[in-house]
Amino acid sequence: MRVLLIVLASVAAHAQPVVAPTPQTAGSPRGDNAGPYNITNSWEVGYRFRDVDGNNGKYRSDVNFGNGVRLLGGTLGVTSRDGKGKWMDELLLDARGLGNDPYQFSSFRVQKNALYRYDLLWRSNEYFNPALPIAGGDHFLSTNRQMQDHDLTLLPQSKLKFRVGYSRNTQGGPGLWTGQWFDGRGDEYSYFANIRRNQDEYRLGGDLQIGRVKLSITRGWELFKDDTNFNRDTLTPGANTTDRNTLSFLRRDEPLHGKTPYWRAHLLADLSKQFTIHGRFTHSDGQRDFIYDEFARGTDRLGAGRNRQTLLTGAGRRPVTTGHATVTWMPNNKVTVANQTGFHQTRMEGDGKYSEINNGSAGIAFAQFQFLGIRNISNTSEASWQPFKQAGVFGSYHFAERRIRSNEQEDFEIPRGTVPIEQINRNKAGIFGARLNPVAPLRILFSAEVGRNDRPFYPTSDKNYEAYTARASWRQKKFDLSTDFKSFNNANSTSLYVHSSTGRTWGATTGFTPRANVRIDAGYNYLLLDTLTGLAYFADFELVESNRSYYVSNLHTLHAGVQAQVQKKVDLYAGFVRTQDRGDGRSAASGAQSVFTAAQVFPVSYASPLARVSFQVRANLRANFGWQYYDYAEKFSRAQNYAAHTGYVSVSYSF
Amino acid sequence: MGLRLLATAGVISCWTLGAQTPAANDSPFAGSNGCRPCHPAQALQFFRNPHFKTTVAKGATPENMGCEACHGAGKKHIAAGGGRATIPNAFSLMQPNQVLDACLRCHSKDVNRANIRRSSHTQANVVCTSCHSIHRSDSAKSLLAAKQADVCYGCHSDVRAQFSQPFKHRVNEGFMTCSDCHNPHGANSGVSKTGHRPRMVETGLQNEQPCMKCHTDKRGPFLFEHAAVRVDGCESCHSPHGSTNARLLKRPVVFTVCLECHNGSGSFGRQADGIPTQSASHNMADPRYRNCTTCHVRVHGSNADRRFLR
Incomplete structure (x- = not known):
C-alpha cells in the first residue's frame, strides 16, 4: 500500500492511557469562515461498552466505565478573524465524557479583546470505592462530585482590571460507615450514610498596574455545609457474631456549617532590569459551627438492652495568615540570585459541650477546649550561574523554624488560663546542582539535597534526609530519549524506634519517528521503596515493643505505543501499559502473627493493552473504534481480581 | 500541496x-x-x-x-x-534565560508567575518554550505543546508511572490536571513540612494544601484535629499521585500507617512526649483490631471524639 509522507499531527507523543476520546478530530483544522468569524468544531458521539469478569466493585473503583451512549468529546471554536468582533472575539468550548462517563469535563471561554473574558470550568466525578482492605470492607462510597469554577475579568488587557468569580463543589451519594457501640468492649457495626456536602465560594478582586508596579487584591467568601446524616434501622450483630452485642437502631445528624472569608494581596515590582520584588499576603478566618445529635439502641455485651443519646454542640475556628517577600537580583544574563522569606501562622481552636444519656438516665457531660497553633517562618536563598552556554550551576539554602503549641482540656468547666505546650522544630536544607548542555540535543541535570530537622513531629517525618536527582535527555526531531534517577533517603531515629526509608526510581522514556507517519514510544520505570519503623501495640493484653513494620515495594511500570497514519485517512494506535509490584519476591502471604515481623508487601499487577482505529469517511466525518482491556491481579488473594474488556464505537462529525 | x-x-x-x-x-x-x-x-x-x-x-x-x-x-x-x-529573537537559537526574558517582558505581571525565576524548572533550564508551543499548539488557551499531562510526563516519567496505578487521581481520564495542585511556573514556600518539600506545589485558596480545594470536608477546623494532618500535611499518610494501596495510602495495611507513628516513643507529637500508643483494650492478635478505621472513622479530624471514634 502506498503510503504518503504526511507529517503526523502532534497528538499524544506518549502511550495514551485511556482509549477514548479519539484524538483525531473531524473537519478541517483551518475551519470555515462565517462572516467575520472562523468556526472549527468536532463532535464525537459514541457508545461505550464493558464486560467485567471478577470483582466488579474493584473494577468500578479503578476504572468505572459503563455501557451507554455519550458525548465522548467535542470542541467548538468561534474566532474573530480580525480581532474586532462586535460582542465577542473568541468562543471556545471543550467537552469530554458528557452524558454517561464517570469522569465528565467541560470548559467554556468567551472573550472580547480588551473588554471582558469569561471562563467556566465544570467537572463531574462518579466515585465508587468498596475498598475491601479498609475497615474490613465496610467503608463504601458511591458519590458524585461536581465542581464548577466561573471567572469573569473585565478589561483584561488594561492596567486596571476587575475580577469576579464563583466556585461550587458538591458531593453527594450513599456510603457505608462503621463505628463502635456501646462501650470499650463493645462491637463494631456498619451503618448507612447519606452524604451531602456543599461548598460555595465568591470572589471579588482587582489588579492595578502603575509603571513597573502591579498590585492585585482579592476578597473572597467561602461557605461550607455538610449535612450528611447516618442511620440504621435493622438489627445487626456486628463484626463479632458470637458475642451478645447488637445494634438495632441508629440515627445520627451532625450538620456542620461554616464560612471562611479571606483576603489575598500581591505586589510585584520590577524596580529595574536587574531587581524585582514580590510580596504576598493572605489572611483567612475559618469558622465551623457543628451539632452532633445521635440516638443508638441495641444490646450490650451482657445482653442487656441499651440506648444512648449523645448531644454535642460547638464551634471550631482557624484563622490563617501567610506572607511571602521575594527579592530577585539579576546582575547580568548569567546570574540570578533570589531570596524568599515566608511566614505562615495558623491556629485551630474550638469549644464543645458534650452530654450523654444512657438508658434514660443522665450520664456524663463535660466541656472541651482544644488549641493547636502552628507558626512557620522560613527563608530560602537561591543562586544560579550560567558561565557558559554548555554548563551552569545552581544552589540554595533553606532555613525554617516551626513552633507548635498545643492545649487540650476536658472538664466540667474549662479554665482557659493554662499555658499551652510549646515545641520548636528547625529545618536546614541545602541544594546543589549542575546542568550541562554539551551539544544541542543533549541535556544533563544533577542535583543533591541534604536536609536536617532537629525535631520532626512524628516518627515517619523527614529528619535526616538526602535526595539526589539525575536526568539526561536527548531530543531531536525524530528521536528522543530521556532517563532519570531519583533517590530519597530519610532516617528518623529515637532510642528504640528507628524509622528509615529509602526510595529510588529509575526511568527511561523514548520516542522514535522512523517515518513521517509512524511514531513509536515506550518507557520503563522502576521504583524501589523500603521502609522500616518500630511498632508498639497490645496483643493478648501484653505490650509488645520489639516488632518492626517493614514495607517493601518493587514497582515496575512499562508503557509502549505505536501510532501510524495511512493514506491520510486512517489513524491507527496500539498501546500497552503494565504495572507490577513484586514486593519482596515471595509467592504466598505469611501467616497471621508474622505480619508484624515479616515485610509488608502487596504484590499486584495491573495491565492494560489498548488499540484504536479512526477512519476519515468524508472531510467532516470520521468513524472510530477502540478497545481497552484491564487486568488487575493481586497475588495473595483473588478476591479483588478482575479482567475487563472495554471499548467504544463512535462517529466524529464536524458541522 | x-x-x-x-x-x-x-x-x-x-x-x-x-x-x-x-x-x-x-x-x-x-x-x-x-x-x-x-x-x-x-x-x-x-x-x-x-x-x-x-x-x-x-x-x-x-x-x-x-x-x-x-x-x-x-x-x-x-x-x-x-x-x-x-532576527533579534529566534527562539530556537536563544538561551533559556533569554527565552524567559522575552516572555516575561509581558507575562511577568501575572501573580501565577511571580516565582518563575527561582523555580525548580528554571533551575533546570526548563523555560517557556520547553512546554509551550506558540505557533503549533492544539490548545488555544494556554498554548501547550501537547496535552498538559503529556507535557509533564515527558520529563516526569516516575509521575506517569504513579498515575498508571489502580488507585490514582483522575488525571489521565481528564477530570483533573497537573496544574490543579502544582504551579509549573514556581510556587511560594509551602504551608506544611516547614515549607520546603515538596516544591512546586501551589497553596490552596485558604492558605492550605491544594488537596483542600476538592476535599473540603477534610479541611475543618475540627474541635479535635489530627495534628499530623495539619502539621506535616496529607502526605503524612497518602501518596497523592497514585498507589497500589487503597485510598492512596502509603501502606497496604491500614494499621501499619497508624502504628508506625502511634508507638509512644521519643518527643514526638503535639504534647512532645510521644504519640500515644493504642489502648490496652486492643488486641492485635485479633484481626478485628487491625482495621483501625473501623472504629477510628474520623481520622482527618473530629468534632465529637478526641479519639476520632465519631
Missing part, C-alpha cells in the same frame, strides 16, 4: 522584498504584514492565537504588537532575505 506552493511563492516574494530598497522610515519595525509572505503557515492561523490581540490593541507601540512583540524588530531580517541570525 497548496500550502507548499504558497510557501514557495512566499519565499520568492520574501526574497523579492529583500531586494527592495528599505523604506525611508528609519524605524527598525516592519509590522506583522511584513512577516506574512515568508511565514504564511504561522500568519494564516495567527488570528486564533491569544497573542493576536496585540495586533489590534489600541495605542500599542510596534515593539508590543504582533510578530515583533516576541521576535523583535524585523526590518533587518526582511532586508537580509530571512535567516535566523538576522
Whole structure:
C-alpha cells in the first residue's frame, strides 16, 4: 500500500492511557469562515461498552466505565478573524465524557479583546470505592462530585482590571460507615450514610498596574455545609457474631456549617532590569459551627438492652495568615540570585459541650477546649550561574523554624488560663546542582539535597534526609530519549524506634519517528521503596515493643505505543501499559502473627493493552473504534481480581 | 500541496522584498504584514492565537504588537532575505534565560508567575518554550505543546508511572490536571513540612494544601484535629499521585500507617512526649483490631471524639 509522507499531527507523543476520546478530530483544522468569524468544531458521539469478569466493585473503583451512549468529546471554536468582533472575539468550548462517563469535563471561554473574558470550568466525578482492605470492607462510597469554577475579568488587557468569580463543589451519594457501640468492649457495626456536602465560594478582586508596579487584591467568601446524616434501622450483630452485642437502631445528624472569608494581596515590582520584588499576603478566618445529635439502641455485651443519646454542640475556628517577600537580583544574563522569606501562622481552636444519656438516665457531660497553633517562618536563598552556554550551576539554602503549641482540656468547666505546650522544630536544607548542555540535543541535570530537622513531629517525618536527582535527555526531531534517577533517603531515629526509608526510581522514556507517519514510544520505570519503623501495640493484653513494620515495594511500570497514519485517512494506535509490584519476591502471604515481623508487601499487577482505529469517511466525518482491556491481579488473594474488556464505537462529525 | 506552493511563492516574494530598497522610515519595525509572505503557515492561523490581540490593541507601540512583540524588530531580517541570525529573537537559537526574558517582558505581571525565576524548572533550564508551543499548539488557551499531562510526563516519567496505578487521581481520564495542585511556573514556600518539600506545589485558596480545594470536608477546623494532618500535611499518610494501596495510602495495611507513628516513643507529637500508643483494650492478635478505621472513622479530624471514634 502506498503510503504518503504526511507529517503526523502532534497528538499524544506518549502511550495514551485511556482509549477514548479519539484524538483525531473531524473537519478541517483551518475551519470555515462565517462572516467575520472562523468556526472549527468536532463532535464525537459514541457508545461505550464493558464486560467485567471478577470483582466488579474493584473494577468500578479503578476504572468505572459503563455501557451507554455519550458525548465522548467535542470542541467548538468561534474566532474573530480580525480581532474586532462586535460582542465577542473568541468562543471556545471543550467537552469530554458528557452524558454517561464517570469522569465528565467541560470548559467554556468567551472573550472580547480588551473588554471582558469569561471562563467556566465544570467537572463531574462518579466515585465508587468498596475498598475491601479498609475497615474490613465496610467503608463504601458511591458519590458524585461536581465542581464548577466561573471567572469573569473585565478589561483584561488594561492596567486596571476587575475580577469576579464563583466556585461550587458538591458531593453527594450513599456510603457505608462503621463505628463502635456501646462501650470499650463493645462491637463494631456498619451503618448507612447519606452524604451531602456543599461548598460555595465568591470572589471579588482587582489588579492595578502603575509603571513597573502591579498590585492585585482579592476578597473572597467561602461557605461550607455538610449535612450528611447516618442511620440504621435493622438489627445487626456486628463484626463479632458470637458475642451478645447488637445494634438495632441508629440515627445520627451532625450538620456542620461554616464560612471562611479571606483576603489575598500581591505586589510585584520590577524596580529595574536587574531587581524585582514580590510580596504576598493572605489572611483567612475559618469558622465551623457543628451539632452532633445521635440516638443508638441495641444490646450490650451482657445482653442487656441499651440506648444512648449523645448531644454535642460547638464551634471550631482557624484563622490563617501567610506572607511571602521575594527579592530577585539579576546582575547580568548569567546570574540570578533570589531570596524568599515566608511566614505562615495558623491556629485551630474550638469549644464543645458534650452530654450523654444512657438508658434514660443522665450520664456524663463535660466541656472541651482544644488549641493547636502552628507558626512557620522560613527563608530560602537561591543562586544560579550560567558561565557558559554548555554548563551552569545552581544552589540554595533553606532555613525554617516551626513552633507548635498545643492545649487540650476536658472538664466540667474549662479554665482557659493554662499555658499551652510549646515545641520548636528547625529545618536546614541545602541544594546543589549542575546542568550541562554539551551539544544541542543533549541535556544533563544533577542535583543533591541534604536536609536536617532537629525535631520532626512524628516518627515517619523527614529528619535526616538526602535526595539526589539525575536526568539526561536527548531530543531531536525524530528521536528522543530521556532517563532519570531519583533517590530519597530519610532516617528518623529515637532510642528504640528507628524509622528509615529509602526510595529510588529509575526511568527511561523514548520516542522514535522512523517515518513521517509512524511514531513509536515506550518507557520503563522502576521504583524501589523500603521502609522500616518500630511498632508498639497490645496483643493478648501484653505490650509488645520489639516488632518492626517493614514495607517493601518493587514497582515496575512499562508503557509502549505505536501510532501510524495511512493514506491520510486512517489513524491507527496500539498501546500497552503494565504495572507490577513484586514486593519482596515471595509467592504466598505469611501467616497471621508474622505480619508484624515479616515485610509488608502487596504484590499486584495491573495491565492494560489498548488499540484504536479512526477512519476519515468524508472531510467532516470520521468513524472510530477502540478497545481497552484491564487486568488487575493481586497475588495473595483473588478476591479483588478482575479482567475487563472495554471499548467504544463512535462517529466524529464536524458541522 | 497548496500550502507548499504558497510557501514557495512566499519565499520568492520574501526574497523579492529583500531586494527592495528599505523604506525611508528609519524605524527598525516592519509590522506583522511584513512577516506574512515568508511565514504564511504561522500568519494564516495567527488570528486564533491569544497573542493576536496585540495586533489590534489600541495605542500599542510596534515593539508590543504582533510578530515583533516576541521576535523583535524585523526590518533587518526582511532586508537580509530571512535567516535566523538576522532576527533579534529566534527562539530556537536563544538561551533559556533569554527565552524567559522575552516572555516575561509581558507575562511577568501575572501573580501565577511571580516565582518563575527561582523555580525548580528554571533551575533546570526548563523555560517557556520547553512546554509551550506558540505557533503549533492544539490548545488555544494556554498554548501547550501537547496535552498538559503529556507535557509533564515527558520529563516526569516516575509521575506517569504513579498515575498508571489502580488507585490514582483522575488525571489521565481528564477530570483533573497537573496544574490543579502544582504551579509549573514556581510556587511560594509551602504551608506544611516547614515549607520546603515538596516544591512546586501551589497553596490552596485558604492558605492550605491544594488537596483542600476538592476535599473540603477534610479541611475543618475540627474541635479535635489530627495534628499530623495539619502539621506535616496529607502526605503524612497518602501518596497523592497514585498507589497500589487503597485510598492512596502509603501502606497496604491500614494499621501499619497508624502504628508506625502511634508507638509512644521519643518527643514526638503535639504534647512532645510521644504519640500515644493504642489502648490496652486492643488486641492485635485479633484481626478485628487491625482495621483501625473501623472504629477510628474520623481520622482527618473530629468534632465529637478526641479519639476520632465519631
